[in-house]
Amino acid sequence: MRVLIADDEPLARARLAALLEECGEGVEVAGSVGDGDAALAAIADIQPDLLLLDINMPGLDGVTLASRLAGKERPQVVFCTAYENHAVQAFELGAVDYLLKPVRLDRLRDALRRARQRLAAAPRETSYLFGRLRGEQVRIALEEVICLLAEEKYVVVQHRGGQLLLEESLRQLEEAYPDQLTRLHRNCLVPPQRLLGLKTLGDGRVLARLSGTELMPEVSRRNLPAVRKLLRMG
Structure with missing residues (x-):
């Protein structure tokens, strides 16, 4: 599973990357970006399977970015944020999971399992x-x-x-x-x-x-x- 991390805090990106390494084989950090606009470009470029997405970022915030991706062939989205008040909106946008910072390893593993299930249930048709x-x-x-x-x-x-x-x-x-x-x-x-x-x-x-x-x-x-x-x- 190729994962893109989008968070404006370098330490948060580094922590998520380290946690992903602990999740074992089959998980690859395909990219790491610091704002929503860069995330949108990276999604088009590297075609990740999963996006770990912060909410409060410069430029496009996480909710706006997820809204733009909704209904399109897109990566699965897991929100990683310090705020609880966007959870309902996140799931309305089709998010796989909503993780509160500091992200725990067991919760991240559970989110990855959910993302794999979705990817297996809805494989992409390749032209x-x-x-x-x-x-x-x-x-x-x-x-x-x-x-x-x-x-x-x-x-x-x-x-x-x-x-x-x-x-x-x-x-x-x-x-x-x-x-x-x-x-x-x-x-x-x-x-x-x-x-x-x-x-x-x-x-x-x-x-x-x-x-x-x-x-x-x-x-x-x-x-x-x-x-x-x-x-x-x-």
Whole structure:
């Protein structure tokens, strides 16, 4: 189980990481961040199974972050907080558990057991793209994709492990995965969860900031309203 820790207190993050190590094999600390915005980016980048989430953090607080994740393919959420008064709201948002600080090892183990049960009961359906790498046919999980760029007669898939060439057109891919790919430009599609924000250049062009890469593809004027709406919706 890959776990992401989100807490604005470095000592709290270190304590949770140490407790997770005591929970035995099968538990991996995939990342540790100090605010809600960084947690949102890390979720898109590393795809954790479980999020240990503080409530009072700078930027996006824990409750707001959990609200943005609700109803989407997302990690399981366990709140770790010093405050009791958000417990009802946390469970309404689908949290696995609500742990009060200082977090006890036995309570953390119980929360991990609950998270495993949920993950086993609702396995993710993985979609794959099939293309060619050095002449051989390979596949890549769609959740690994950063962006798809049209170049001459091929589509180049930028993913966490490198690049892949596809023979389908962007239009074919867009029609095949309407909920999993968003058009930025006539030559670019991205998974919506990769979108972090926008950058406007001095000449008026708008670029998209994506998690997992320094590449910033251009957003066309035609697609800009839809992209802004996606970002507002989180």
